[in-house]
Amino acid sequence: MMRGEERRMAYDFWYWPSIPGRGEFVRLTLEACAIPYRDRAREDGAEALIADMARHDAGPAFAPPYIATDGRTIAQTANILFYLAERHECGPSGLKARYWLLQVQLTIMDMVAEAHDVHHPLSSALYYEEQKAEALRAAHGFRDQRIPKYLAYFDHALASEAGGWLAGERWSYADLSFFHLVEGLRYAFPLRMATLAGRYARVEDLHGRVAALPELQDYFGSNRRLSFNDQGVFRHYPELDAP
């Protein structure tokens, strides 16, 4: 519960209220950086989100998540995180970290999109059941080729950083996002991720570091955090998983 002043200063955060989805990447940074926000669609419902999307004439968002502040909106997950980190000086600073973290975040979002497309390979407008045969084929390549390729890349990237974080000596929005990516992969592909466990030690270590961050414990224990389910980006369809 925010005080009145904080409530006036708070960002309006907009995302679908029933799934973690891409919104969770923004929530993690808002929470860990202690940035006041109102999760508007969870307060007022999905209809309010749809109405707000239609309302914006300037700086419209193609899709949620987006944040509204000073009468304008900022959309695209990586762009929102980049903005918040700079505006609130949350995370490593310096030019090198700045572009490197955005690069890593965009690579994380690429893998998130691929993880989504495994269960929706043909169209987001079709139900999973309407493209299940195609999803079974897509899942094979994602499990066997893409997950190892991405995790090996992140593990290699972490090897070049001394502090154990993606950039420098402290955590950044990209570390928080990477944690959620691993959470999502473990939820959606438990058998495959169990097989790969231990193969990418730095990936496991980074996930554990973020899971233990004091800045996130209150959020993790709160109902502000949504659970994965079969409507979101990461879905557990047993038939799409394998060791």
Next chain:
Amino acid sequence: MMRGEERRMAYDFWYWPSIPGRGEFVRLTLEACAIPYRDRAREDGAEALIADMARHDAGPAFAPPYIATDGRTIAQTANILFYLAERHECGPSGLKARYWLLQVQLTIMDMVAEAHDVHHPLSSALYYEEQKAEALRAAHGFRDQRIPKYLAYFDHALASEAGGWLAGERWSYADLSFFHLVEGLRYAFPLRMATLAGRYARVEDLHGRVAALPELQDYFGSNRRLSFNDQGVFRHYPELDAP
């Protein structure tokens, strides 16, 4: 041909040498902003790119395109463009334009990824011929739902800008990228784009403005610019197109 001094100052630009692909978005900004660069894989071949990718211990790129400068690499198309625009002060400045242009660029890249996935809906590791039946289904939704949804969004976004560009009174990397997106859609889906021609007047206008930019005419007439072909992101498979 660059002079010796420019050659020393030039960025090493790395992308697959036989396709415009995502590299073209970077080339357009390097050329329009008159930033010296060497198209390394076009000079030395794809093998040189593969060797360079393996060589970088710090700041590795998950995939091309990337630029190398001061001994480090910057990857992810939107990140490269954001870096170049800031470093070389090319394009509109100001905080609002900064995040807005990155947001638009990321939305452009989302549509680029969807356009690619139409002909590779199951896996990039499979040939088109191995997923042609799925591509036919994916193309239907992309043509009928996604192209209109994206173009209507960009048209609406342009309506909120007075100057006719995506931000402010002058062109930006996002305008250049949007031009190439429309070029790619017209190449890959000529029948569909012909049907939609005129429905999004601001989209057509912006494409024409960039096509006529004095800063790009030398590039357009040079062999530095690669033509679309059936190996790239945008491919013309007649069976995937329809009015």
